[in-house]
Each structure stands twice: as structure tokens, then as C-alpha cells.
Amino acid sequence: MSVRLKDLPTEELLHKGNLACAGCPEMIGFRHVLRALGPETIVINATGCLAVITQMGVPLVPHFHVLFENAPAVVSGIDDALRVQGRREGVNLLVVAGDGGTADIGLGSLSGAIERGQDFIYVCFDNEMYMNTGGQRSGTTPYLARTTTTPVGVESRGEPRTEMRRKDMVEIAVAHGIPYAASASIGYPLDLVERVEKAARVRGPTYIHVHSPCPTGWGMEPSKTVEAAQLAVKTGCVVLYEVEEGKRRVTRPVARRAPVEEYLKLQARFRHVVADPAALAEVQRGVDERHAAILARMA
Amino acid sequence: MTTEFWNGNRAAAEAARQARVEVVAAYPITPQTHTVEYLSEYVAAGRLNARLVRVESEHSALSACCGASAVGARTFTASCSQGLQLMSEVLYFASGMRFPIVMAIANRTLSVPVSIWADHQDTLVNRDCGWIQLYAASVQEVYDLVLMAFRTAEDPRVVLPAMVAYDGFILSHASEPVETLSDEVVKDLLPPAPPHLRPLLDTKDPKQLGEVLFPDFYPDIEYKKHRALEESLAVLGEAFEDFRSRTGRRLSAVETHGCADAEIVIVGLGSMMQTARHAATRLRAEGMKVGVAQVRVYRPFPERELARAVAGARTVLVLDRDIGYGSAGMVYPDVTRALYHAPSRPDVLNFIVGTGGKDITPKTIERCVELGRGGYRGMSVFWPDARGPAEGIPYTPGVKACPCG
Incomplete structure (x- = not known):
């Protein structure tokens, strides 16, 4: 049964006032994740934008900013300590991290924590680049996107690694035999809340990958965050699905995909692609191929 | 009190068991590995009510201890060498967060060249990370x-993490008689986690931890951490005194042998100080007044005691079983600092010995005394057991060609 607007928990657990940029997707996502989990939640936050922008307030849930790559190891220690002390019941252990902290520097630590079967909810807010340090490419940066380390110039036209070889964190988690993994988007908060609530009911590791369009990093109007997030799903750049004990299911099917250009043209990082029909066609092909590969796994 | 025949790793594991640690997180590395294997056996046999976090790296081992400590658990880990270096980032995190984690270290050198044998390079390069550092000279001391x-x-008054270092193989694997304490005595020495260590992460009292601190306030926090570590010397002193009253065994920050009338005093860390005592006794028989001062507490540095x-x-x-490349051994500057303002400032010479596990025998110590007995003669750092540009021992005082003067 789907979460409806009137079912949304009303208690706000994100403290008032923060240092986020205008239009920050992480603030939208984090707010809904906390609402879904409720006050009996401990947040373990890997280095990244969220760790910085949540600093200046009185927290409503315990919030532990740790190092860049060790949040899954820290949560492992918390999980085991609470167990040995008989205090594990009724507490959600939430790890939040960005795509750099998850797909790149923290991948080993996350892999270990999932493999050991530690009990935690891992939420990755993926803005497809390192934005806390000002916009460098990461393991999830899309093909041909301009970042500060994949500039557009005579010898280069943005991120060179193709769409099919982008790190797919949901599938990496699933390859561990994780009991629950899902993709989600800040553009679909009810769907996100449902994924988080489901993860909270699972004993053991769970992973939710939340697509988070970043106006500052992507060169968008701050008012376009949600629109971009929804267009990413409507164009098939992002597929929302969940994997329960290995069984995959698309949670938000898209009947007719919109052309990828509609999504790209909102973003300055793809300006050189939108202006070049050949490059645009190449990106469309890459997205089609990746989309088809994801859907092919659903059966 | 019974006497057991244990190696250093076993002694460390037994002490951690008797301390009733609640979470142990560690990753295998020679020569430390047995410590964690023993603890795993205690948990399997129901002798220790703890959770083992069998992590995928040392970085994660110490991180898991930090997590456990943040919810008020007593935690223990063990490592050395490359593993300790991988933890380096987390060492500062642990002391900055004031997590009282205890780590056993079976000292081993750093690669490359690859060597699994003992020297103090691994712990000494991490001497300034805000941890208490204790160096054992015997399995009993471990x-x-x-x-x-x-x-x-x-x-x-402290609330800081602590390392106990003991030489790999020499102490970690060699067995010696150890006078053990009953679980009850240890319980008196170490009551359950005191109230000031209540969980920092508590949903009933939400806090932000690991905060950004702006430059205006940064020095205040650094100073507090530094003072707490300095303060721990007196706290250790009280603990040693309580330990003596319960067990009859004496521990001190600096242990001296024949120093009262000594003209030459040998200073250093770890098991080589046992060898130094042996050599000093022999040299005394030949009429040379040699004493030995073993530095057992290295951080905080016991300046006055030394x-x-x-x-x-x-x-x-x-004697330094390590080298600060391009300078001198790493213990040497601490000793010179402690003695620079001494009323009768002695000559202080540095000997780099036993790196990468090279045996330190009484002959090594005697060679150091032979090279240094004349005091300072234009050269301060000697490598008596290294072969240099010419075969043998080229580093004789006064020889200008020596690269390490």
C-alpha cells in the first residue's frame, strides 16, 4: 500500500535554519527521510555537504559527523555496542552520505558493513559530483557532464566514462545479497518515504540511493531542483525501483519516456551537449542502453 | 594471583577480557593477530560478553571502536605497522572526540623494504595524535x-584513547611467566564505565557531534586536549600507586636501574631496555658506571621524571629503535628537550639500533657505550648496527665522511 500525503508523519526532525544553498535537494531529501524514521533515530553522517550545512542548529535527533569514508564502520560499532548493552530495539541507525562518500572513498567500508549484516539504513544523496569541494567528478557522474575536473575544451568534452560503466550503487548493494535496496528521488517524496519506511522494517542492512539534482553544481535555477528530479525519472535517466530479497520491482513506472534533451537543457553542465546534435544523440543512446539494461533485470 | 606462561598477545587479550570490553573491532596483521584470535575464543566460549566487529580494514576497525565508544561501550582493538598507518586519520578523530579506546600494538616496522619484525617506527610516527602511549619491556608489563x-x-580528568606498545615477536610471540590478577581484583581496579562516559549519542538527549569549529575557538579545544594528555601523567601515577597497593607490583613512568651514581645513562623504550640492563650489569663489573632509564610512559612525555x-x-x-628520516631518532628530541635546561646539562647522543627487527644484543648496547662514553665530539647520531658506504661500522666519531653527523 502506497504512502499518501495525509499519511505522511507530521513531526519535523530537521532543525530550523541551515547553511544549504538555495534549492538544495539534500535538505528536501533529508527532511523526508527523518520524517519517515521518527525521533528514535541516530544519524551518522559521512563528510559531505550535509555534514556542513546541518552544523549550525540545535539538533532534534543525535547527529554524528564522522570522517569521509568510515560512516558504515562507525555505525557497525554503534549497532554492536547497542546490542551487547541490550539497547538496540526501537532505534533506527541512519547513515547519510553523498555519492563521493558512497560510491568512491567509502565503498570498501560500506561493502564490509553490508557483508557483515549490520543493522542500518544507508541513504546516499547522489548529486553526481563532489559538491562540498566545489564540483569535481565522481564515480556516478553521467557521460559528458562538465565538472571542474572534466572540463569542456579542445581535448575534452566533459566526463569521458560512458553511461553503462557508471557505478550502479543499488546493484552493487544487491550483489552483496542485501535484504532491501532501492532507488528513489527527491522529486517523489511520497515514494521516498515509502522506501525509507520499508527499509526501517528490515532487520539488517538496507540501501537507498536518492537522486538529488544540485542547482549549484549543475548550473540550474534553484527553483528547478524538483522539476529536474522529476524529469530525470520521466526521461529514464533514473529508474525508481526496489529490490526485496533479490526480487526487483519498478516502483514508479514511466509509460512513455520523454527525450533526454528536456532534462539536459535545464543544466549548464550539459550546455555543450545540447548544442551538439551528435553528442546529444550519443547521450540519448547511452541513457536508452542503461535504461533497457535496468528494466531487463526486473523479470 | 597465579602465575601463567603467556606471550604478549595473550597477555594483552587476557587483560582486555578482564577489563570486560564490550566491543572489539580489529583486522588481522602480523604480529598482532593472535590478540584478536584469543578474544574471539573467549567470546565463543562464553568467557567474555562482547561483540566482535570483524571489519574489512584497520581504518574501519578503529572507526567501529569510535562508534561503540559514542554509545558508551568499553572498546578494544589491536594493530601495528601498516595497519596502524591506515588508521592514522581515525587516530586523530578518536582523540578529538575524546573516546577512551584502548589499543594493543605489537610493534612492527613500516614497509618498504617489507619486514614483519619489530621496531618502533609504527607507533612513534603516531606519537603526536593525542593518544596516551605506553611501552612495555616484558610480557608482564603488557x-x-x-x-x-x-x-x-x-x-x-583524561578521557583520551591509549595505546600499549610491545615489540613484535620479541614480546608478542615469546612466552614469559606472568603474575595474573583475579577477575575480582581487576574489577576493583577498573569499575564499570563511569557516569561521565554515558552515551554521547542518545535519542533522549540529541547532540551534534564531530562539529566544525571556527578558528576563533580552535586553539581553546586544542589546548584542552593537550592539557588532558599532560594531566594523564599524574593520573597514571595514581593508577600505578593503586596498582602497587593491590598487587605489590611497581610501575613508574620512567624505570631506573643503577642510575643513582651512573656517569652514563642509557635511555630508551621497550624490550631492548631489558637487554640494556643486562649489558649495564656487565659493564659495571668492568668498572664502568652505567645506568638504565626505561621510558615506560612516552606520551605524555615524563620530562621531570627523566x-x-x-x-x-x-x-x-x-637508543632509538626507529629513525626520523633526515633528522634523528624520534625519542632523541624529547630527551634533549627534557635535559636542555637541566642544572648540569649532560651530553646527549643518539643511537639508531634494531630497526626492522635487527637483533639488539648486549654487544649492541656495549658498542653504543663504547661509541658514546667520551661524550659529544662533533657528532650526535650514530648507527652502530648499520653497514654504510664502507663495510662494517663506518660511523666513528669525528669522521667527516659520515652522512649522519
Whole structure:
């Protein structure tokens, strides 16, 4: 049964006032994740934008900013300590991290924590680049996107690694035999809340990958965050699905995909692609191929 | 009190068991590995009510201890060498967060060249990370110091992590008789986690931890951490005194042998100081007044205790089982600092010995005394057991060609 607007928990657990940029997707996502989990939640936050922008307030849930790559190891220690002390019941252990902290520097630590079967909810807010340090490419940066380390110039036209070889964190988690993994988007908060609530009911590791369009990093109007997030799903750049004990299911099917250009043209990082029909066609092909590969796994 | 025949790793594990640790997170590395294997057996046999976090790296091992400590658990880990270096980032995190984690370290050198054998390079490069550092010279000391480490780390005046270092293989694998304490005595020495260590992460009292701190306030926090570590010397002293009253065994920050009338005092860390004592006894028989000062507490550095121990000596020979490349051994600057303002400032010479596990025999020590007995003659750092540009030992005082003067 789907979460409806009137079912949304009303208690706000994100403290008032923060240092986020205008239009920050992480603030939208984090707010809904906390609402879904409720006050009996401990947040373990890997280095990244969220760790910085949540600093200046009185927290409503315990919030532990740790190092860049060790949040899954820290949560492992918390999980085991609470167990040995008989205090594990009724507490959600939430790890939040960005795509750099998850797909790149923290991948080993996350892999270990999932493999050991530690009990935690891992939420990755993926803005497809390192934005806390000002916009460098990461393991999830899309093909041909301009970042500060994949500039557009005579010898280069943005991120060179193709769409099919982008790190797919949901599938990496699933390859561990994780009991629950899902993709989600800040553009679909009810769907996100449902994924988080489901993860909270699972004993053991769970992973939710939340697509988070970043106006500052992507060169968008701050008012376009949600629109971009929804267009990413409507164009098939992002597929929302969940994997329960290995069984995959698309949670938000898209009947007719919109052309990828509609999504790209909102973003300055793809300006050189939108202006070049050949490059645009190449990106469309890459997205089609990746989309088809994801859907092919659903059966 | 019974006498057991244990190796250093076993002694560290038994002490951690008796300390009733609740979470152990560690990753295998020679020569430390047995410590964690013993603890795993205790948990499997129901002798220890703890959770083992079988992590995928040392970085994660110490991180898991930090997590456990943040919810108020007593935690223990063990490592050395490359593993300790991988933890380096987390070492500062642990001391900055004031987590009283205890770590046993079976000292081993750093690659490359690859060597699994003992020297103090691994712990000494991490001497300034805000942890208490204790160095054992025997298996008995490994056992005693692990207990003292828990007690001091958790003291409200300290609340800092602590390392207990003991030479790989020489102490980690060799067995010696160890006088053990009953679980009850250890319980008295180490009561359950005191109230000031209540969980920092508590949903009933939400806090932000690991905060950004702006430059205006940064020095205040650094100073507090530094002072707490300095303060721990007195707290260790109290712990040693309580330990003596319960067990009859004496521990001190600096242990002296024949220093009262010594003209030459040998200073250093770890098991080589046992060898130094042996050599000093022999040299005394030949009429040379040699004393030995073993530095057992290295961080905080027991400046006054050391100055007192060598007062009256003409020459102090600092043995370093490590090298600060491009400078001198790493213990040497601490000793010279402690003695620079001493009323009768002795000559202080540095000897780099036993790196990468090269045996330190009484002959090595005698060679150091032979090279250093004349005091300072234009050269301060000697490598008596290294072969240099010419075969043998080229580093003779006064030889200009020597690259390390």
C-alpha cells in the first residue's frame, strides 16, 4: 500500500535554519527521510555537504559527523555496542552520505558493513559530483557532464566514462545479497518515504540511493531542483525501483519516456551537449542502453 | 594471583577480557593477530560478553571502536605497522572526540623494504595524535599496562584513547611467566564505565557531534586536549600507586636501574631496555658506571621524571629503535628537550639500533657505550648496527665522511 500525503508523519526532525544553498535537494531529501524514521533515530553522517550545512542548529535527533569514508564502520560499532548493552530495539541507525562518500572513498567500508549484516539504513544523496569541494567528478557522474575536473575544451568534452560503466550503487548493494535496496528521488517524496519506511522494517542492512539534482553544481535555477528530479525519472535517466530479497520491482513506472534533451537543457553542465546534435544523440543512446539494461533485470 | 606462561598477545587479550570490553573491532596483521584470535575464543566460549566487529580494514576497525565508544561501550582493538598507518586519520578523530579506546600494538616496522619484525617506527610516527602511549619491556608489563591504560583513559580528568606498545615477536610471540590478577581484583581496579562516559549519542538527549569549529575557538579545544594528555601523567601515577597497593607490583613512568651514581645513562623504550640492563650489569663489573632509564610512559612525555633519573650523569645515550628520516631518532628530541635546561646539562647522543627487527644484543648496547662514553665530539647520531658506504661500522666519531653527523 502506497504512502499518501495525509499519511505522511507530521513531526519535523530537521532543525530550523541551515547553511544549504538555495534549492538544495539534500535538505528536501533529508527532511523526508527523518520524517519517515521518527525521533528514535541516530544519524551518522559521512563528510559531505550535509555534514556542513546541518552544523549550525540545535539538533532534534543525535547527529554524528564522522570522517569521509568510515560512516558504515562507525555505525557497525554503534549497532554492536547497542546490542551487547541490550539497547538496540526501537532505534533506527541512519547513515547519510553523498555519492563521493558512497560510491568512491567509502565503498570498501560500506561493502564490509553490508557483508557483515549490520543493522542500518544507508541513504546516499547522489548529486553526481563532489559538491562540498566545489564540483569535481565522481564515480556516478553521467557521460559528458562538465565538472571542474572534466572540463569542456579542445581535448575534452566533459566526463569521458560512458553511461553503462557508471557505478550502479543499488546493484552493487544487491550483489552483496542485501535484504532491501532501492532507488528513489527527491522529486517523489511520497515514494521516498515509502522506501525509507520499508527499509526501517528490515532487520539488517538496507540501501537507498536518492537522486538529488544540485542547482549549484549543475548550473540550474534553484527553483528547478524538483522539476529536474522529476524529469530525470520521466526521461529514464533514473529508474525508481526496489529490490526485496533479490526480487526487483519498478516502483514508479514511466509509460512513455520523454527525450533526454528536456532534462539536459535545464543544466549548464550539459550546455555543450545540447548544442551538439551528435553528442546529444550519443547521450540519448547511452541513457536508452542503461535504461533497457535496468528494466531487463526486473523479470 | 597465579602465575601463567603467556606471550604478549595473550597477555594483552587476557587483560582486555578482564577489563570486560564490550566491543572489539580489529583486522588481522602480523604480529598482532593472535590478540584478536584469543578474544574471539573467549567470546565463543562464553568467557567474555562482547561483540566482535570483524571489519574489512584497520581504518574501519578503529572507526567501529569510535562508534561503540559514542554509545558508551568499553572498546578494544589491536594493530601495528601498516595497519596502524591506515588508521592514522581515525587516530586523530578518536582523540578529538575524546573516546577512551584502548589499543594493543605489537610493534612492527613500516614497509618498504617489507619486514614483519619489530621496531618502533609504527607507533612513534603516531606519537603526536593525542593518544596516551605506553611501552612495555616484558610480557608482564603488557598485561599490567593494558589494565592501566583502560583505567587512565576513562578517568574524568583524561578521557583520551591509549595505546600499549610491545615489540613484535620479541614480546608478542615469546612466552614469559606472568603474575595474573583475579577477575575480582581487576574489577576493583577498573569499575564499570563511569557516569561521565554515558552515551554521547542518545535519542533522549540529541547532540551534534564531530562539529566544525571556527578558528576563533580552535586553539581553546586544542589546548584542552593537550592539557588532558599532560594531566594523564599524574593520573597514571595514581593508577600505578593503586596498582602497587593491590598487587605489590611497581610501575613508574620512567624505570631506573643503577642510575643513582651512573656517569652514563642509557635511555630508551621497550624490550631492548631489558637487554640494556643486562649489558649495564656487565659493564659495571668492568668498572664502568652505567645506568638504565626505561621510558615506560612516552606520551605524555615524563620530562621531570627523566631529568631526575639522569641527574648526575655526564653522558646520556638515547637508543632509538626507529629513525626520523633526515633528522634523528624520534625519542632523541624529547630527551634533549627534557635535559636542555637541566642544572648540569649532560651530553646527549643518539643511537639508531634494531630497526626492522635487527637483533639488539648486549654487544649492541656495549658498542653504543663504547661509541658514546667520551661524550659529544662533533657528532650526535650514530648507527652502530648499520653497514654504510664502507663495510662494517663506518660511523666513528669525528669522521667527516659520515652522512649522519
